Amino acid sequence: QKEVEQNSGPLSVPEGAIASLNCTYSDRVSQSFFWYRQYSGKSPELIMSIYSNGDKEDGRFTAQLNKASQYVSLLIRDSQPSDSATYLCAVNRGNTGKLIFGQGTTLQVKP
Amino acid sequence: DADVTQTPRNRITKTGKRIMLECSQTKGHDRMYWYRQDPGLGLRLIYYSFDVKDINKGEISDGYSVSRQAQAKFSLSLESAIPNQTALYFCATRGGAGETQYFGPGTRLLVL
Numbered sequence: 001q002k003e004v005e006q007n008s009g010p011l012s013v014p015e016g017a018i019a020s021l022n023c024t025y026s027d028r029v030s031q032s033f034f035w036y037r038q039y040s041g042k043s044p045e046l047i048m049s050i051y052s053n054g055d056k057e058d059g060r061f062t063a064q065l066n067k068a069s070q071y072v073s074l075l076i077r078d079s080q081p082s083d084s085a086t087y088l089c090a091v092n093r094g095n096t097g098k099l100i101f102g103q104g105t106t107l108q109v110k111p
Numbered sequence: 112d113a114d115v116t117q118t119p120r121n122r123i124t125k126t127g128k129r130i131m132l133e134c135s136q137t138k139g140h141d142r143m144y145w146y147r148q149d150p151g152l153g154l155r156l157i158y159y160s161f162d163v164k165d166i167n168k169g170e171i172s173d174g175y176s177v178s179r180q181a182q183a184k185f186s187l188s189l190e191s192a193i194p195n196q197t198a199l200y201f202c203a204t205r206g207g208a209g210e211t212q213y214f215g216p217g218t219r220l221l222v223l
Binding site for chain 2: 103
């Protein structure tokens, strides 16, 4: 079992729809969770971080965390073609100072 | 100016050559990391450093070495490059509120 798992996709949604990206993790002691966006050939860019159970909203993005289910998700409302990218879920491994990344989900937003 | 810089941005080399990839940061973070990214394999950690005197192997350190010359500089070396080290390499720093990790722009390496 991978430490951080994501469906590789591609996830295809029409412009204006809600895109839902999911991530599960195996380390129960993880406390910090991050979503990065990566355009092809570019470096990952932080979108959201979340540390507590529940929802955290930032503009069109909402991160959701459920530690009991070891599940973190990212919702993108009013999806735009410019949101088309690979989204990486990252989980802090215990107290090691290391982030473990999922393989990423490719999102395609069609006009 | 970018907070995390990498040089070179692109490099073509031949099998057996020694090369060095450099990373500099102005964020003042103690923690620095080197990753490689390959299609379908995601980001894999090569080495990481929590300060100048603390360097640790990641999950794929074989064939690589690192040097932390200063808090702001962390270099990755390929002692004898081989074709399967062809990849996109990222340097990252971590710190600040929430211990956020920030990536450099990447170095695209091709080993012939």
